Amino acid sequence: MDDWNIDGHKLNFHPDRVAQWLSADTWERAKSVYPIYFEVTPCGACNHRCRFCSVDTIGYKPILVDTDLIIERMAESKKLGVKSVMFAGTGEPLVHKEINRINEGAIDAGLDTAFTTNGVLLERLESMSRTSWVKISLNAGTREGYAKMHRTKPEDWDKVWTNIESAAKRKGNCALGVQCVVLPDTVFEMKQLAKLAGDAGADYLVLKPYSQGTFQTSHEFDGTTYEKWETYLRGLTEFSTETFQVIVRMNAMREESGTHTYEKCMATPVFWVYAMANGDVFTCSDHLTEPRFCIGNLYKNTFQEIWEGEGRRKNWEMMKEFDIKECRLNCRMNQQNKYLNTFKTIKHINFI
Numbered sequence: 001m002d003d004w005n006i007d008g009h010k011l012n013f014h015p016d017r018v019a020q021w022l023s024a025d026t027w028e029r030a031k032s033v034y035p036i037y038f039e040v041t042p043c044g045a046c047n048h049r050c051r052f053c054s055v056d057t058i059g060y061k062p063i064l065v066d067t068d069l070i071i072e073r074m075a076e077s078k079k080l081g082v083k084s085v086m087f088a089g090t091g092e093p094l095v096h097k098e099i100n101r102i103n104e105g106a107i108d109a110g111l112d113t114a115f116t117t118n119g120v121l122l123e124r125l126e127s128m129s130r131t132s133w134v135k136i137s138l139n140a141g142t143r144e145g146y147a148k149m150h151r152t153k154p155e156d157w158d159k160v161w162t163n164i165e166s167a168a169k170r171k172g173n174c175a176l177g178v179q180c181v182v183l184p185d186t187v188f189e190m191k192q193l194a195k196l197a198g199d200a201g202a203d204y205l206v207l208k209p210y211s212q213g214t215f216q217t218s219h220e221f222d223g224t225t226y227e228k229w230e231t232y233l234r235g236l237t238e239f240s241t242e243t244f245q246v247i248v249r250m251n252a253m254r255e256e257s258g259t260h261t262y263e264k265c266m267a268t269p270v271f272w273v274y275a276m277a278n279g280d281v282f283t284c285s286d287h288l289t290e291p292r293f294c295i296g297n298l299y300k301n302t303f304q305e306i307w308e309g310e311g312r313r314k315n316w317e318m319m320k321e322f323d324i325k326e327c328r329l330n331c332r333m334n335q336q337n338k339y340l341n342t343f344k345t346i347k348h349i350n351f352i
Helices: 015-023 067-080 099-108 143-150 155-170 187-200 227-239 250-255 303-307 310-319 334-345
Strands: 037-040 084-087 112-117 133-137 175-182 204-209 245-248 272-275 280-282 294-297
Touching (some): 067 303, 133 155, 187 204, 227 250, 294 310
Parallel strands (some): 112 133
Antiparallel strands (some): 280 294
16 A cells, blocks of 8 residues: 555656656757756754765755745745645754744645654644645664664654654644665664554655665665565555555665666656755755756746756756766656656557
8 A cells, every 4th residue: 555656656647747848859948847846955954863864965054044035936936837845855854943934835835845854843843734744754663773873862762753643633634654764773673663653643654775875975874775675574564554554665675676777867857856955956866966966046046047047958958968877776756767768768659
C-alpha cells in the first residue's frame, strides 16, 4: 500500500505540462514552461547534524529568508504555473520564527504546501491543518540510535515523539508522516520505529535508501546497498493497519545497486526549482555548490525574470549536453526522469 505513490512519481498527473515540455524544442518555447514544484529553504541553520546529511557541504549558515519577499515571490510563482511548495532544504525550516506566516502566505496564494522537518520544533507549526503534508525525518528506532545518528541530545527523541502525538490530534486533513533513511547502524531498529510511528498516530512511515550526495562531505555510508535486507524490510509492512501504512521504497533501494537508466536529465531545468535562504535560485538541489545551476536571486529579480532570464537559458542549453554521471543515482527527479525518458525511447507510439 502506498496511497501517496511515494515510491514513484506523480508527473503523469500533469499531462498539460508534459505536453508543453514535449513541444519546447526552442528556448522561446521552453522559457514559459514553468515548474510544478518549488522547494524553499526558509532557514539555512539546523539544530541537528545528521551523519548522512547530503547538504553538509553548505555549512548550515544561519540565514533567514525575508518573510514578505518569499511570500510575494511564491504568490507570483503560483500565477505563473507553480502548484506546490515544500519547505525544507539545507536547514531546519521550523527554525524560522515566522514560518507560519510564510506557510499561510503560500496557501492563501493557492499553493499546496508541505514540510520536511526533524520535528523537534513541530509545535511551532500552528498552520498544520491547512498544510498538505508534514514529514518527520526520524532516522532510528531507539533513543540511543537516534542521538548517535542525528548527533543530538537523547532528549530530542522524547520531544519529537511528544510532538508527533500532539500533531496527530490537530492535523486535520494534513497527512502526517515519518521518514527514515535506512542505514547499517539502525536497520534492525526499524521494527521498533514502525510500531512507535503507528502508535503515535502517524499516517505512514517511509523507509528510504541512503543516496550519496553529489558534493556531500561525509562518505561514511557511501556504497550502502539493500539486497541483503530486502526480505526483512518487506516484512515490516506487517505493521500497516487501516489507518497507518509502512511504505518501503524498494524501487528506490534497488536503484542503489545499479546505474542511471537514462542518458540525460530532462526534469532540469523544467519541472522543479529550488530557492536557498539567501535568495539564490537553483534548478537542482544536488548542485547547490555550482554556479552553473544558479539562475538568479529572489532579492534581485522577480520569479518570472529569473525563470525566463539569461541564467536559466544558459542552464537549459547546458543540460542538453550535461553528463548524467555527474549526478547521484537517487535524486529527487529520478523517477520523473525515467518517465520522461519513455517519450524519447519507446517506439511506434501511435500504435496505442
